[in-house]
Amino acid sequence: MTSKYLVMVMRTPAFDETVIEPHREFLQRLLDTGQLVESGRFTDGSGGAYVVLAENLSAATALAHADPLHRTGASELTVHEWEITVSA
Template sequence: MVMRAPNFDQSVVEPHRAFLQELLAKGQLQESGRFTDGTGGAYVVLAESLDAATAVAHSDPLHTTGASELTIYEWEITVSA
């Protein structure tokens, strides 16, 4: 989950989108989207471990620029379409 920091700068959005497209091309992104209230968004990373997912998320421009605060959860899927 990504929540905008008080110093959020709109200029980081395009690098973030490029980052997500790169993950998608590598088969590491399941889905992503923004929260309708504009406070942030979330994306699902496909990784071998929580540590691997954390490393991926920490390379997101939203994180590296300090524009957003990340909260990373390991998710166990119990029901799927």
């Protein structure tokens, strides 16, 4: 059974704009494989978040750690299992 995981992405002082396109390509691959539910940035420029589908927290964390934002140190990622209680 897959669950939803919220990946919080917060920029670090090492953030470099050149990582944005590889990050977008990473998210597109997740979307193409049915692993990405939604994504977006915070309007204050501090980072963003995305929701992925995975079998467990370890799998979701491994997936998020493949993100170029994490691999380059441009952002700190935190992964939370997300149990939706109310949805539109």
